[in-house]
Every structure is written in C-alpha cells, then in structure tokens.
Amino acid sequence: MQNDRLSDTNSCIPTSLSFVYMPLHLSLSPMAVYAALLSLARSLHQILHFEKYKEKNVSLHEKVHFILTFLEDYSDKYSGAIALLGDEIRRAAYEAQDFMESYLCSISANYSSSEKMALDQDLNIAVERIHFIWEEVVKMKNRDAADQDLRSRTHSSPVDDHSSTVPKKMVVGFDDELDAIKEQLYEGPTKLQIIPIVGMGGIGKTTLARKAYEDSLLAQHFDVCAWVTVSSEYQRRGILLQLLLSFEKLSTHHDELSRASDAQLAKLVYQNLVGRRYLIVIDDIWSTKAWDDLKLNFPNDGSTSRILLTTRLSDIAIHAAGSSCTWFHQMNVLNEDQSWKLLKERIFGQESCPLQLMEIGKKIARNCRGLPLTIVVVAGLLLSSGNLTKEETWENISENISSKEPTIELQCSKILCLSYDQLPLRLKPCFLYIAAFPEDSQIDVSKLIKLWVAEGFLKPSDHSKCLEDVGESYLEDLVNRSLLLVSQKGPDGKLEIVGIHDMLRDICIKKADEERFLSLVSSKWNAIKEFLENRNRRLRIHCKHDFQEWMIPVSSIRSVLLFSDRYYTTRLFIYCRRLSILDAPEATWPNFSDIISTFVNLRYIAFRLDETSCPHGFPASISRLPNLETIIAHIFNIRRLRIPCEILEMPKLRHLITNAPVRLSFASNRSPVVLHQSDLQTLETVVNYRFTEEAIKLVVNLKKLKVVFATPKGGWDDLNLDNLFRLQNLQELQVSVSSNPSMTWNHAFPASLVKLTLNGIPLPWERMDIIGSLPNLQVLEVIDTPGADASEWTPVEGQFLRLKYFFSTLDYLVKWEVEKEHFPSLESLILKHALWIDEIPCGVGEMDSLQLIELQNCTESLVNSAKEIEQQHHENGNDSFQVRVVKVLF
Known part of the structure; x- marks a missing residue:
C-alpha cells in the first residue's frame, strides 16, 4: 500500500x-x-x-x-x-x-x-x-x-508560601554519635582504620556521615577526601571512576579515564592515595563482594588514613572492619523525646510549638516509630498543608499514620505512601518522573526541568511566568515536602543537583508502575517483546553491560530515557517515529544524521555526536524539526565542529547545549532572517559568536550564554562585542578567552546579569567598575586574569550592592583595599591560587553579611589572616562564620 x-x-x-x-x-x-x-x-x-x-x-x-x-x-x-x-x-x-x-x-x-x-x-x-x-x-x-x-471549600495552598520558614536540616539525637565519629577520624593509630556506621534504611546513616564529611577541619587534616556511593547496583568500574574524578588533579580527565581498563583505573586510585593521608566515605555498601573488590585499592601505609562506610547489614561492617575493628557504630531509632524534638524543629525552627498542638504533635512523632526519614516526611506534609496551626490538619495526619503496622519498615512505607497520596495533582507526574533515574543518581535539576517541560507537566501560573520558572517552583515544593534531597546548590542559592532516598524511590517506582506511568527495562533479553507488549508512553532503559544493542520497534512509546555509563558501548535503533522525547547522550545511533529529520514530533533530544552517528558533523536536518525545544549534543572526538545558523532559527527552540565549544556557521552570502520572536533561552558553548545586529536578534531572549573567544581572523573588532550589553534578558554569562589576547576588555555587560563568570578575560582590576555597576549581579567569578604588571584595586562604594558570592584567583593583584561598605551583601569569598596577596584585607572581616571564606591552594600567610578573621567573628558571637581551607601552600 x-x-x-x-x-x-x-x-x-x-x-x-x-x-x-x-x-x-x-x-x-x-x-x-x-x-x-x-x-x-x-x-x-x-x-x-x-x-x-x-x-x-x-x-x-x-x-x-x-x-x-x-x-x-x-x-x-x-x-x-x-x-x-x-x-x-x-x-x-x-x-x-x-x-x-x-x-x-x-x-x-x-x-x-x-x-x-x-x-x-x-x-x-x-x-x-x-x-x-x-x-x-x-x-x-x-x-x-x-x-x-x-x-x-478550601484547597491546599502552594508550599512556596512556607518555603521561607522551613528550617535547615538538623541532626537531632545524633550529637554524641557525631562526636564519636570525629574522634575516630582525627585520633587513634596511624594504620588505616575502617569506621562502619550500621542501621536500617531511613535511620540517618548517610546524614550522619555527611555531617562528619562536611566538618570544617576535614580538609586541613586529610590530604585527599572523597565520597562514593555504592548502592545495591554495584559496579566496580563505576566506583573507581567516581574516586578518580573526585581527586582534584584528575577531575577534568573524564574522557581519558573512561578509555582506561579496570586494572589501570585501580592502579591510578592506589597511586593517588599512597603516601597521603586520605579519607574515603563509602556510602550504602550492600555486599561483602563489593568491599573485597575495593579494599586492595586503599593503601595501608601508616599515614593515619580512614575509611568511613555506611551499610544496612552488620555482617558487611564486621567483614570490612575485620580484626582491626576498634569502633563499630550501630544506629538506633530515636526515642520519643528525640522524635518530637526533630518534628518540632523541622516545622517551627527555633519558634515554640502552639500549646494546643503539643499533645497531638507528640502522638504523631511517636507513631513515626523513631525513624528520622518518616519524621521529616511527615513534617513536610504538615508544612505543605496550607493551615499549619489548625488542629484538624494535625488530627487527620495522626489518623493516617496510626501505629498499627507490625514493623517499623511497614509503618515507614505507609507514611511514605501517604506523602505521595497527599501531593497536589500537579506535582504527582513530576515526582513519578524521578522513577526514571537509576538508583543513587545525582539528578541534574536543569535537565529534569527541561524534561518536565517537554512532557507537558508544567502549567504556567500566569502568562508572564515561563515554564522553566514553574519547574523550579515545583521542584522546591517537592524538596520542602522532604520528598527530594538537595545534593548541591549553586552560589546563587538555586538548586543544581537533587537526589531521592532509596525508600522514597521504591515508593516512586511502585506508584509509577501502578499508574501505568512508566516502564523500566534493564535487560536486553526479550526487549523487543517487552516493547511491543508495553502500553505505557514512557520507557526507562538502564544499560548495565557493555556492547548492548537496543532496538525499539513501533509501539505506543513516546518518551525514551536511556542511562548508560560513559565507559559502556551502547547502540540504539529506534523505529517509533512519533517519539517526543529521547534522552540518550551516551548511546551511538547509527545513521542518526540520515533519519533524524523524520522524527517530526520530537520536543527534546539529547544525543551522542560522534563519527558513527554523525559522520558529516552536526546534522543540519535537525533544523527541520518543527517542535523541537531542547537540543543537547554530547560531542565525542570531533574537533572544530560547526553548527549551521539555521538551528537558531527553529521556531520553538528553547535550549541549545553542547558539552564542547562549537562554531556557528553563518553563510557568507546571507544574513540570519528572524521571522518570529525567538524563544531561545540557553546557548552553550559557542566559539567567537559575532554580536552583529542580525545575530543579536536571533538570541534576543537568551537567559544563559556560554561563549569562548579565540583570536578571530578579522581581529577583536570583528566580534562586535560592544553590542553584548543589548542582551537585556541575559541572567547568566560565562565568557572565556582561549588564547592570549592582545586587547584590553572595555565592553559593557547586560544590566540584567545575575551571574557572571570571566575566565582569562583581559580586564584590569582598575576597571572592575564595569562589573561593579551591574545592579542585579549576585555571583561573580574572575579566574586566570592575564596581566603583565602588578595591579591595585580599591572598589567604588555604591557598587557590587547585591553581590553575594565572589570567587577569584586574584591574578596580578598585589594591593586590595576593601572596606565593609564595598561589598554590603557578600556572603561567600572563595579564593583559589591567590598567590599575589599576603593577607585578607581587614575590611573583609568587618562585613556583617559574610559567612564563609574558602581558600584553595593558598599561602600560609593568607590562611593565617583568614583564621584571625574567623576568631574575631567567633569572639563577637557569630559562631556560624566559617573559614574552610583546602590545601595550604607553604
């Protein structure tokens, strides 16, 4: 036919x-x-x-x-x-x-x-x-x-109204245990010590280990600190790579390490630890085999090194510690007083609980059976109820978690299911989507929100609010309900990485299956049969073996998320042309360039751009996809890649992201034609973008731009950098210079900037007023500033009014005169390889807003001046002020 x-x-x-x-x-x-x-x-x-x-x-x-x-x-x-x-x-x-x-x-x-x-x-x-x-x-x-x-009739109001009252996460009932762990870390014999923390899921093992790992003395005491998560899906190679990438001098060598054999990786781990005092945290280890596979990589050379491990199984802890075990911590559930204290502090912070809620509150805490995870989840339920002081709200939750289950595990599961059932309908699809990510994943917030947008889960609250902003508010809502864990925040305070507790993930997977929301596949056997019989719209594939091929035939599937470790070879064949979402950045897709234009329903694609998938470079045919909103290209072994400018003219494109610098190819005989209001919000990473009148129109609504400049053929004037300030919607800008420039930066930045990163930019310290005058700037990073002569810098009062975070190498700066008025909002000062100045200016120590000074590879004199500032703050009652030192250069 x-x-x-x-x-x-x-x-x-x-x-x-x-x-x-x-x-x-x-x-x-x-x-x-x-x-x-x-x-x-x-x-x-x-x-x-x-x-x-x-x-x-x-x-x-x-x-x-x-x-x-x-x-x-x-x-x-x-x-x-x-x-x-x-x-x-x-x-x-x-x-x-x-x-x-x-x-x-x-x-x-x-x-x-x-x-x-x-x-x-x-x-x-x-x-x-x-x-x-x-x-x-x-x-x-x-x-x-x-x-x-x-x-x-009233409905639950969004949790956003309460987000400002949610207290910081606390470790209640663990003070003595934390002190005991610190004693084991810093004192004791010089031989390698294994420090096990044992307890059931949700009891707080990882939280306790994290508190110890974040201690301010840790970086000064140990030469090397690393954290790896093992989980039940243990893979030795993955753990070795985690370790190596956490070592500072190897952190940027991902591609090289991925090509090494397992034996080579193991040897590298050993070589980077031998002769150094190290602390390794091994979180969530499930088998003695996993320990036996790893232990030979950790030298025992009398350097007072420590390994802190968490596990649910005491047999594993005993096996790992062996005859050298001098300390073994078995975590117990909280007693009733500790449970109530944790619940109360999670809800009310330092404020007191209303008297009429005390009795029912203690009953709720008691019914949580002493498990911290259930307590913080219940606290999240109460905080999101919309009527926190209403007795009926507390009574309803108390009835739903009445302690009738025979075991703590069943009671905890019941409470966690309740937390899902009580979610507003708008949040449920977003939460269930977390089931697509593998166990112990560090989930990139930016990627997650882009996927939510592509799925259509987000509804703007008003016409002026963009979908990505809605996604951020949804995510914060889930975090405030304690359903997601915050793994990392950016310097501007925004969420960057989130995770989920194993027990909550189990609930998430269970509900996703019950709702026929998502199918999970991890074995290639009978995969075609499974796909044909599958009637769900979303599919998660987890490649656990090398040289796997996945053939996805015509089916009802609309979203495919494929997870594969970078060091595994995975091939993908897709025949369902009505696909809307494809996230497969590590998989090779033969003939990708030839057939991608037929997937006209695609809204989101993350793909591997290599010589097998795209032998002729970036496939220009992608520009013919009318509904594509997000393009994420992971480039492998292709240099000097060019992307046709037609990509920027796609009618619905919101995000164009590459993991390596690319050039936009503008034909010499044509100018870009803008036929619509551009929706492009993210453009990274491009080389030598020319900010001409026409090029500005293509990116007029950009919010995030990452650009690299190399010396252009026509000289710096050819880039039209004077037009950069016209991107009046730009919030994040990262500018790098890859060659030694002959010019001095003298170009204005957009006034809308909230975050600015300058790497290798020839901007003299005397001209920092160009940046200081930006009214909305909160985050500033100035790295590897080129110069020939020593410089001095006295900031201008009335500038940097909103700056909260300043990270710099302070190159060629020998005199820095700072008064407290110069940075009235500064909270964090991070200095790395700051070798030109001998001390932190006294004015920095007088800033009321400052909470952290971090020094990375700085001189002893600079460290000592920071310690003096810390002592002054503590003497004045500011115990929250912290100086963090990462390696001292003598």
Whole structure:
C-alpha cells in the first residue's frame, strides 16, 4: 500500500487507533488521567496554528484545559467518579494525541487521500469522546456549585508560601554519635582504620556521615577526601571512576579515564592515595563482594588514613572492619523525646510549638516509630498543608499514620505512601518522573526541568511566568515536602543537583508502575517483546553491560530515557517515529544524521555526536524539526565542529547545549532572517559568536550564554562585542578567552546579569567598575586574569550592592583595599591560587553579611589572616562564620 519512503513513517497512522490500547481496567487514578490530558494539551499546542483543524482544535483545547482544571480542584471530592471515567478519559486523550502526532508525520510524507481521510475520521472520534467526557465533568461541577456548603471549600495552598520558614536540616539525637565519629577520624593509630556506621534504611546513616564529611577541619587534616556511593547496583568500574574524578588533579580527565581498563583505573586510585593521608566515605555498601573488590585499592601505609562506610547489614561492617575493628557504630531509632524534638524543629525552627498542638504533635512523632526519614516526611506534609496551626490538619495526619503496622519498615512505607497520596495533582507526574533515574543518581535539576517541560507537566501560573520558572517552583515544593534531597546548590542559592532516598524511590517506582506511568527495562533479553507488549508512553532503559544493542520497534512509546555509563558501548535503533522525547547522550545511533529529520514530533533530544552517528558533523536536518525545544549534543572526538545558523532559527527552540565549544556557521552570502520572536533561552558553548545586529536578534531572549573567544581572523573588532550589553534578558554569562589576547576588555555587560563568570578575560582590576555597576549581579567569578604588571584595586562604594558570592584567583593583584561598605551583601569569598596577596584585607572581616571564606591552594600567610578573621567573628558571637581551607601552600 505504501511506497518505500513511507515504510519508515507509516507507523504514525494506525488503521484503527483503538488497537494500541490495553484492555480496560476497572479504574484509573486521577493522576494517571491528569498526566494523559497534560500530554494531549502539549500536543494540541503544537498544531493549533494549522488552519485546516484550527477551529476544531481550539474547541478541543479549551475542553481539555477545563477538564484539567476540574481535576486539580476536585480530584479528591470526585475521585470515585473520576476513577470510573479514568480509562475512558485516558483512552480518548491518547487517541487525540495520536491523531495530532500522525497529522504532523503526514506533513513530512506524501500520504494518500485515503490515509488523510482516515486521519479526519480518527480526529472526529477523538473529539466526540473528549466532548462526552467534558459534558460529564460539567455536570459534576454544576452539582458542586449548587451545594452551598462547598462554596467555602478550601484547597491546599502552594508550599512556596512556607518555603521561607522551613528550617535547615538538623541532626537531632545524633550529637554524641557525631562526636564519636570525629574522634575516630582525627585520633587513634596511624594504620588505616575502617569506621562502619550500621542501621536500617531511613535511620540517618548517610546524614550522619555527611555531617562528619562536611566538618570544617576535614580538609586541613586529610590530604585527599572523597565520597562514593555504592548502592545495591554495584559496579566496580563505576566506583573507581567516581574516586578518580573526585581527586582534584584528575577531575577534568573524564574522557581519558573512561578509555582506561579496570586494572589501570585501580592502579591510578592506589597511586593517588599512597603516601597521603586520605579519607574515603563509602556510602550504602550492600555486599561483602563489593568491599573485597575495593579494599586492595586503599593503601595501608601508616599515614593515619580512614575509611568511613555506611551499610544496612552488620555482617558487611564486621567483614570490612575485620580484626582491626576498634569502633563499630550501630544506629538506633530515636526515642520519643528525640522524635518530637526533630518534628518540632523541622516545622517551627527555633519558634515554640502552639500549646494546643503539643499533645497531638507528640502522638504523631511517636507513631513515626523513631525513624528520622518518616519524621521529616511527615513534617513536610504538615508544612505543605496550607493551615499549619489548625488542629484538624494535625488530627487527620495522626489518623493516617496510626501505629498499627507490625514493623517499623511497614509503618515507614505507609507514611511514605501517604506523602505521595497527599501531593497536589500537579506535582504527582513530576515526582513519578524521578522513577526514571537509576538508583543513587545525582539528578541534574536543569535537565529534569527541561524534561518536565517537554512532557507537558508544567502549567504556567500566569502568562508572564515561563515554564522553566514553574519547574523550579515545583521542584522546591517537592524538596520542602522532604520528598527530594538537595545534593548541591549553586552560589546563587538555586538548586543544581537533587537526589531521592532509596525508600522514597521504591515508593516512586511502585506508584509509577501502578499508574501505568512508566516502564523500566534493564535487560536486553526479550526487549523487543517487552516493547511491543508495553502500553505505557514512557520507557526507562538502564544499560548495565557493555556492547548492548537496543532496538525499539513501533509501539505506543513516546518518551525514551536511556542511562548508560560513559565507559559502556551502547547502540540504539529506534523505529517509533512519533517519539517526543529521547534522552540518550551516551548511546551511538547509527545513521542518526540520515533519519533524524523524520522524527517530526520530537520536543527534546539529547544525543551522542560522534563519527558513527554523525559522520558529516552536526546534522543540519535537525533544523527541520518543527517542535523541537531542547537540543543537547554530547560531542565525542570531533574537533572544530560547526553548527549551521539555521538551528537558531527553529521556531520553538528553547535550549541549545553542547558539552564542547562549537562554531556557528553563518553563510557568507546571507544574513540570519528572524521571522518570529525567538524563544531561545540557553546557548552553550559557542566559539567567537559575532554580536552583529542580525545575530543579536536571533538570541534576543537568551537567559544563559556560554561563549569562548579565540583570536578571530578579522581581529577583536570583528566580534562586535560592544553590542553584548543589548542582551537585556541575559541572567547568566560565562565568557572565556582561549588564547592570549592582545586587547584590553572595555565592553559593557547586560544590566540584567545575575551571574557572571570571566575566565582569562583581559580586564584590569582598575576597571572592575564595569562589573561593579551591574545592579542585579549576585555571583561573580574572575579566574586566570592575564596581566603583565602588578595591579591595585580599591572598589567604588555604591557598587557590587547585591553581590553575594565572589570567587577569584586574584591574578596580578598585589594591593586590595576593601572596606565593609564595598561589598554590603557578600556572603561567600572563595579564593583559589591567590598567590599575589599576603593577607585578607581587614575590611573583609568587618562585613556583617559574610559567612564563609574558602581558600584553595593558598599561602600560609593568607590562611593565617583568614583564621584571625574567623576568631574575631567567633569572639563577637557569630559562631556560624566559617573559614574552610583546602590545601595550604607553604
């Protein structure tokens, strides 16, 4: 029926849309229905501008959003009715979505008139079903409006209102244990000591180890400090790489290390530890085999080194410590007083608990059975309730966690399930998406939010708020509820890396499976059969072996997330052309350049750009994908790569990211043509971007730019750097110079900047007023400033008014005169290889806002001056002030 050209894309049009669905289940939860409608709304948005179906699709769009709003507001009250309609709603949503995607596929292929007629029939069926569901929902809402009592119905307010009152994470009941661990770390025999911490999941082993690891004396006492997480999915090679990449001098050698053999990696670990006093934290070790595989890499040469390990199994701790074990810490659950103290401090901080809540609060704490994880999760539930001091709120939670389960584990599981059940509907798909990430993953926040956007999970609260901002607020909400862990914050205080506790991850995976939200695959055996039988829209693949090939046939799958360690060889073959999301940055995809343009529904792609996948460089055909919003290219062994400027003209592109510098190729005989308001928000990393009038128009809405400058053929004037200040939406800018420039930087920066990083920029310290005048700047990093002569710098009062974080190497700066008024908001001063000055200026120590001075590879005199400042702060009662020293140069 179809010609050869259509054989690849014909999968976009099933003869009968109904065959792709599972048999009807009795019911589906509001979350499953909500997620399906969100995806439909996302697809509808893609084709609203097509005139042929515009009127019909606008009507459909309005009805879908009406149903979504109803679910958000009334899913608790009408959960039974929604459950009965659930399969019908999801089926209708998927049918409509399939039509939208099929229509987009038809644009890129010569479909016959009969096929186009079938598309119209499918759309009519989908519209009728959505209309029927809309009518039922309208009836439910009208009945509700008629009930006077429900007019006063209140809903949970967003947790954002309480986020400022959430106290810092505390270690309650562990003070004595923490002191004992520190004693073992800093004192005792010179031989290598193994320090085990043992306890059940959720009891606080990792928290306790982390508190010890973050002690301010640690970096001064040990030459090398490293933290590795083992987990139940242990892989020796991965642990060795974790260790090596945590060593400072090897941290930038990822590609070289990934090509080394296991034996070479093991040898490198040993060589970097021998003769040095080291501390290694091995978190969450599950087997004696894992310890036996690793122990030979740790030299025992009398250097007073220590290994701190956490495990749930006492047998492993005894085996690891062996006959040299002089200290063994078995963690116990908190007693009732400690439990109540932790709950109270998590909710009220240093304020007192209202008297009317004391009794019920102690009951809640008691029912948590002394497990810290359950206590902080329950605290998150109360904080997000929207009415923290209302007794009824506390009573409801107390009833839901009544201690009837026979074991602590079952009670904890019940509480964690409750934390999911109590989530607002808008947050549930976002939380379940975490199940896609492997165990103990360090989840990049920027990537996660981009995936949420592409999935359609985010709804702007108003027309002026962009989806990425909504994603940040959703993420903060999940963190404030203690469902996600903060692993790393940026210098501006924004979340950068998050994780999830193993027990919460188990709940997440369980719920994702129950809701038919996500399929998890980790074995290549019978994979094709699994994919064909799979009726979920999202697929997570975890490659655990080398030389795996994954063939994903035509199926209902719309999102594929493939996780593979960089040192594993993985090949990917995909035939379902209606794919919307593909995250496979480590997998090779043969013939990628030839076929990628047929995936017209793609909104997000992260791919490996190598000679196998893209033998002719960056595939220009990507620019023909009409719905693509995010492009993340991981470049391997390709130098001087050029990207055609047409990429920047894509109608919906929001993020273009490469892990290595690339050049934008502007044809000599044409200028960029801007036919629409650019949505591009992120552009990194580009070489010698020329800020001409036309080029500025292409990136006028940029929020983040990372650019590298090398000496251009036409000289520095050829780059039009005077136009840089015109990017008035730019918030983050990183500028690097890769060659020794002959010019002096004398160009203004955009006033909108919040974060600025300058690496190798020839900006004299005397001209720092160019930066100091930026009104919104909070984070400044000035690294490897070239110069020929010693310089002096006296900041201008009235500048740097909002600067909170300053990181610099202070190259060629021999005199730095600072008064407390010069940096009125400074909180963190980080100096690295600051060899030109002998001491921290006294004015720095007088700054009321300053909380941290960190010195990396600095001289002893500079360290001593910082210690004097620390002593002054502590004598004045500012115990939170800290000086952190990482290696002293004598």
